[in-house]
Amino acid sequence: MDNIIFIGMPAAGKSTVGVVAAKRLGYGFLDVDLLIQEREKKLLHEIIEERGTEGFLEVEDRINAQVEATRCIISPGGSVVYCRNAMEHYKKIGKVVYLQVSYETIKDRIGDPRKRGVALKEGQTLRELYEERRALFEKYADITICEDGLTLEETIGKVLNVLEK
Numbered sequence: 001m002d003n004i005i006f007i008g009m010p011a012a013g014k015s016t017v018g019v020v021a022a023k024r025l026g027y028g029f030l031d032v033d034l035l036i037q038e039r040e041k042k043l044l045h046e047i048i049e050e051r052g053t054e055g056f057l058e059v060e061d062r063i064n065a066q067v068e069a070t071r072c073i074i075s076p077g078g079s080v081v082y083c084r085n086a087m088e089h090y091k092k093i094g095k096v097v098y099l100q101v102s103y104e105t106i107k108d109r110i111g112d113p114r115k116r117g118v119a120l121k122e123g124q125t126l127r128e129l130y131e132e133r134r135a136l137f138e139k140y141a142d143i144t145i146c147e148d149g150l151t152l153e154e155t156i157g158k159v160l161n162v163l164e165k
Contacts, residue, residue, distance in 0.1 A: 003094030004163060005074045007081060007137050009130060010118050011109035012099040013147065013155060014075040020156050021073055025163065028072040032080070036063050044077070053119045057082050060119075065089045079119040081136035091140070097159070098141035102148050103130045 004027070006014040015031050022029035033044060040047055040059060048056045057079060064076050064086030074094065080086050090096055106126070110118065113126050120129055138144070143162055147155045 003069050003072050003074055003090075005076065005090045005094050005096045006099055007076065007096055007140060008078060008099035009101060009106045009133060009137075010078040010113070011106055012078070012101045013152070014078075014099055016152065017099060017156055017159055018073045018075040021159050021163070024156075024160060025073075026071075028069065030067065030069055030072055030074045032060075032064055032067065032074065032076040035067075036060060036077070039063060048119060053121055056119055061086050067093075069093070077119075078133065081133055081140055082119075087140050091142075095142045095163075096140050097163075098137045098144045099155075099159075100137070100144050100146045100148075103127060105148065106130060 004021070006018050008014055018031075019029050021027070036047070036059060037043055042050070044056070047059060051059070060077060060080060061083035062085075064080050064083055067074060067089070074090070076086065076090075110126065113120055113129075118126075118129070120126070145155070145158055145162060150158065
């Protein structure tokens with residue numbers, strides 16, 4: 001249980017906050033989206049285009065459920081909360097921290113969700129995706145950290161304060 005797994009929407013800062021927090025805690029850092037791209041030899045949006053959202057989630061579930069790490073901050077993609085095997089695995093190997101951000105902030109940060117490799121279902125809006133995932137993030141989170149109104153440095157400080165307790 002010595003890993004920290006950040007969950008949250010794309011653009012919530014999982015990787016950005018994760019890298020800095022890992023440095024300050026002396027932990028490793030693993031960006032699972034990069035691991036997926038490396039293993040599949042394709043960009044995330046290419047996997048989604050080729051296999052569809054469901055096919056992408058199968059890949060995401062398999063690779064996340066196989067992550068082995070010690071004293072590491074792990075940053076999976078935002079859709080990992082749809083992956084039961086992966087989330088059960090993460091709950092066993094660490095603390096799950098939900099980086100919570102308002103919909104308005106996510107919308108501003110993301111831009112075009114399809115170019116970012118966001119796993120949207122056919123016809124689904126970003127708002128619908130946000131609401132659907134929010135319930136799952138809350139379900140799996142051991143700790144929730146609200147970033148609204150905080151600078152990046154303040155968010156990192158809040159994360160470190162909570163984790164060091």
